[in-house]
Amino acid sequence: MSLMLSQPKVDITTNVTAVASFDPPIVGPGEQTIYRVTFNALEETIDWPRKLNAPDELQMEPGAHGQIIPMLGPIQVPYTTFNTRVRASATGDFTVPEFKVQAYGHEVTVPSAQLKVVSTPPSTSPILHLAIEFAETNLFVGQPTRVRAILPGSAGVFSQGLPPVQFTGQGILVDQAASSQMVTVTSHDGMNMPTYTFQTVLTPLEAGNLSVFAQCFTGNRFAGSLVITGPAMIPAPPPPFTLLESSPVSLTVRPLPKEGELPGFTGGIGTFKLEPAKLGTNELVVGEPVKLAVSTFQYTLVPLTDEIHETPAIPFSYFDPVRGAYVDLTIPSVPVTVHAGEIPADFSTLVKTNGAFADENEPVLSGLAASPGWTGTLLPLQTSPLFPIVQLIPAGAFLGLWTWDRRRRYYEQHPDVLLRKRARRALHREWRAMRRAARDKDAARFAGSAVSAMRVACAPHYPAEPRALVGSDIVKVLGSNGQSDTVRRFFTVSDASHFAGTSTDTSGLLALQPELEKVLQQLESRL
Amino acid sequence: MKWFLLLLALCISGIGQSALRAGSPEELFRDGTAAFRVADYAGAIKAFRQSADIQPASGTLHDLGLAEWHRGHAGAAILSWEQSLWLEPFNTGTRGNLRYARKIAQLEAPELTWYEVVSTWLPANWWAWIAGISFWSAVAMVMLPGILRQPKAAWHQAVAALGLTVFLLSIPAHIGVHTRARIGFVQQKDTPLRLTPTKEAQSVTRLAAGEPARLERQRGNYLLVRTNRSEGWVERSQFALICRRQ
Numbered sequence: 001m002s003l004m005l006s007q008p009k010v011d012i013t014t015n016v017t018a019v020a021s022f023d024p025p026i027v028g029p030g031e032q033t034i035y036r037v038t039f040n041a042l043e044e045t046i047d048w049p050r051k052l053n054a055p056d057e058l059q060m061e062p063g064a065h066g067q068i069i070p071m072l073g074p075i076q077v078p079y080t081t082f083n084t085r086v087r088a089s090a091t092g093d094f095t096v097p098e099f100k101v102q103a104y105g106h107e108v109t110v111p112s113a114q115l116k117v118v119s120t121p122p123s124t125s126p127i128l129h130l131a132i133e134f135a136e137t138n139l140f141v142g143q144p145t146r147v148r149a150i151l152p153g154s155a156g157v158f159s160q161g162l163p164p165v166q167f168t169g170q171g172i173l174v175d176q177a178a179s180s181q182m183v184t185v186t187s188h189d190g191m192n193m194p195t196y197t198f199q200t201v202l203t204p205l206e207a208g209n210l211s212v213f214a215q216c217f218t219g220n221r222f223a224g225s226l227v228i229t230g231p232a233m234i235p236a237p238p239p240p241f242t243l244l245e246s247s248p249v250s251l252t253v254r255p256l257p258k259e260g261e262l263p264g265f266t267g268g269i270g271t272f273k274l275e276p277a278k279l280g281t282n283e284l285v286v287g288e289p290v291k292l293a294v295s296t297f298q299y300t301l302v303p304l305t306d307e308i309h310e311t312p313a314i315p316f317s318y319f320d321p322v323r324g325a326y327v328d329l330t331i332p333s334v335p336v337t338v339h340a341g342e343i344p345a346d347f348s349t350l351v352k353t354n355g356a357f358a359d360e361n362e363p364v365l366s367g368l369a370a371s372p373g374w375t376g377t378l379l380p381l382q383t384s385p386l387f388p389i390v391q392l393i394p395a396g397a398f399l400g401l402w403t404w405d406r407r408r409r410y411y412e413q414h415p416d417v418l419l420r421k422r423a424r425r426a427l428h429r430e431w432r433a434m435r436r437a438a439r440d441k442d443a444a445r446f447a448g449s450a451v452s453a454m455r456v457a458c459a460p461h462y463p464a465e466p467r468a469l470v471g472s473d474i475v476k477v478l479g480s481n482g483q484s485d486t487v488r489r490f491f492t493v494s495d496a497s498h499f500a501g502t503s504t505d506t507s508g509l510l511a512l513q514p515e516l517e518k519v520l521q522q523l524e525s526r527l
Numbered sequence: 528m529k530w531f532l533l534l535l536a537l538c539i540s541g542i543g544q545s546a547l548r549a550g551s552p553e554e555l556f557r558d559g560t561a562a563f564r565v566a567d568y569a570g571a572i573k574a575f576r577q578s579a580d581i582q583p584a585s586g587t588l589h590d591l592g593l594a595e596w597h598r599g600h601a602g603a604a605i606l607s608w609e610q611s612l613w614l615e616p617f618n619t620g621t622r623g624n625l626r627y628a629r630k631i632a633q634l635e636a637p638e639l640t641w642y643e644v645v646s647t648w649l650p651a652n653w654w655a656w657i658a659g660i661s662f663w664s665a666v667a668m669v670m671l672p673g674i675l676r677q678p679k680a681a682w683h684q685a686v687a688a689l690g691l692t693v694f695l696l697s698i699p700a701h702i703g704v705h706t707r708a709r710i711g712f713v714q715q716k717d718t719p720l721r722l723t724p725t726k727e728a729q730s731v732t733r734l735a736a737g738e739p740a741r742l743e744r745q746r747g748n749y750l751l752v753r754t755n756r757s758e759g760w761v762e763r764s765q766f767a768l769i770c771r772r773q
Contacts, residue, residue: 044746065723065725066723166722166729167729168725168727168728168729169727169729170726170727171719171730172729172730173719173730173732173733174729174730174731176731205717205719205730205733211727363623363624363626363627363630364623364627365593365596365623365624365627366589366593366620366621366623366624367620368560368563368564368589368590368593369585369586369587369589369590369620370586371556371586372552372553372556372578372582372584372585372586372587373584373585373586373587373589373611373614373615373618374584374585374586374614374615374650375582375583375584375585375614376583376584376585376614376650376652377583377652378583378610378613378614378769378770378771379708379770379771380651380652380655380704380705380708380770381651381652381655381656382654382655382701382704382705383705383708387655390659391659394659394663394666398663398666398667398670401670401671401674402670402674404674405673405674
């Protein structure tokens with residue numbers, strides 16, 4: 001972790017800006033120039049458009065692109081460059097207009113860039129123009145060839161992680177292990193200058209015409225002195241690193257001929273020579289290994305019987321691209337004398353593979369499965385969006401049980417709270433029944449519900465069974481400010497209907513509903 | 528309303544007919560087996576693949592791998608057998624096929640970390656069930672005696688401890704399943720491993736069909752993969768994960 005923290009940070013917080021220019025800015029008709037756009041952002045975050053909006057006279061073709069993340073002060077700053085190869089069909093001043101691209105999810109404006117196309121352009125300096133040279137361009141598939149990228153000038157080549165110079169093209173394989181680089185002084189147009197050379201081996205893997213170009217990052221390309229004789233506006237400095245690319249080179253690659261292929265051909269292409277095979281000794285003993293050296297190859301032979309008189313011929317052939325034919329280079333037999341001896345246990349496996357015994361542990365292909373077998377999903381359940389939702393079911397159930405248990409324990413410790421709660425619920429029930437009776441003009445039912453409501457509301461204060469309460473109990477709870485007359489009136493009517501069995505005058509009861517509502521509100525507030 | 532009912536009936540009959548045409552996974556499995564027995568490997572691949580698409584099953588994928596192998600598609604065969612083992616890791620026949628194919632094609636098996644090896648002991652999705660059941664059992668044993676007004680017995684605590692232990696032990700396997708889900712296999716012969724995610728990019732090396740690699744990230748039509756020896760970009764169509772996204 002400390003190692004990770006000690007690594008310099010990559011700057012991805014600075015506002016992304018883009019710099020666009022033509023290199024060179026003045027060309028002749030039909031000459032190639034590079035339209036180069038550089039961002040201070042990571043390449044993967046930039047949504048570079050497939051097609052650029054440009055004047056019709058400019059023929060544009062995507063070129064190299066890449067990124068470099070150099071250390072600038074305490075942090076690493078990413079620079080990403082997109083090159084576009086441009087050729088103008090006519091003279092004039094052309095402008096690739098300003099456009100917007102997405103970087104880090106935000107819009108970044110790429111400024112406009114001007115190209116001047118004149119009939120007699122100034123001669124360009126060879127300094128910092130990347131060139132590519134192949135030893136051969138007519139190749140066979142699999143035939144390795146040397147390739148050099150040459151960069152005159154002293155700006156140097158920069159890379160991080162990747163090879164300093166990349167060779168880009170479809171159907172090629174670059175041997176990184178065979179690469180080398182050097183700086184030499186060479187003459188260009190009569191000028192001696194340091195020249196960077198990167199050399200490696202490239203192998204075509206597909207037949208056909210393959211296009212290959214080299215690309216690399218170099219330092220700031222400004223060179224020479226600057227003289228300002230009058231007022232001048234100096235534009236912002238160019239990015240410190242420039243992505244150079246060479247002109248593409250076309251390779252003509254032919255497939256290896258099928259006819260004439262010899263035994264022992266394992267893909268060797270080129271020119272091979274075979275020196276005479278050297279055997280460690282010609283006097284052998286059964287079971288004792290002996291070395292057979294041929295050029296840089298070395299074979300270990302173990303005689304398994306004393307009946308042999310020469311080493312076996314080892315077939316080897318290669319394809320000679322110059323002659324266009326396969327060449328047999330079989331390693332010839334060497335006469336030996338084998339004395340009797342015992343085969344050591346170490347070589348018993350060799351004997352087995354020679355077919356003397358079958359290896360029981362040798363893997364074999366199984367038969368068909370008789371049934372579809374175990375079913376399931378190839379997507380891990382854990383990554384399914386349903387998985388956390390399913391886990392919420394037991395979590396919710398346990399949370400509900402826990403909450404219920406907590407409430408139950410609380411009510412057990414505070415039974416009066418439960419009584420009041422139940423009384424409030426019963427009061428609301430009776431209250432609603434009372435209002436329904438009032439709407440139906442059923443005075444008897446209205447009186448009964450009113451009395452029940454008052455009883456259930458007062459019961460927790462004693463505590464007592466609601467039906468055991470009488471009017472005076474209610475009045476006592478209401479206190480001196482209560483509507484005692486109203487309460488008594490209702491109890492009188494209710495008692496009479498229950499106990500006397502005579503009809504009572506209930507005509508004025510419904511008119512007392514407002515007073516009764518106040519009584520019930522007072523009782524509810526005391527619960 | 529009539530028109531709506533008529534439309535509904537047509538839709539239902541259409542769905543029913545298409546279901547009948549597609550056939551059930553078992554029927555397709557039988558069709559594939561029959562085709563395989565008469566050496567119609569292309570037909571067998573089609574039937575087994577349809578069956579596995581409807582309902583992935585270890586036997587179907589095993590047989591699909593065999594058919595692919597006989598057609599010379601080493602990458603697809605190895606992928607199918609790995610998928611079969613993902614569902615049923617106890618199948619010795621499938622394991623033997625993988626060893627055989629890798630020996631013949633001179634391919635390596637994926638290099639697994641210790642927690643990935645642990646995750647291969649059981650079918651990948653069993654770990655999710657084991658973790659869920661063990662965790663909630665432990666929670667239940669802690670909570671329920673109190674809620675049910677029962678004295679906490681020794682066995683309650685033993686079950687809770689066992690559940691918690693199983694849950695904790697299953698965590699490395701979960702991580703293993705998660706990381707193994709990013710293992711895939713090269714599907715095409717001589718797949719170029721590119722330096723950058725573009726068609727014209729420089730090839731670092733060529734990968735054989737069936738070579739294992741781990742998916743690091745994706746960009747457009749390219750996947751950044753890490754093999755046992757190198758790292759680079761391959762085309763999306765040339766690489767397939769064991770855990771295909773359904």
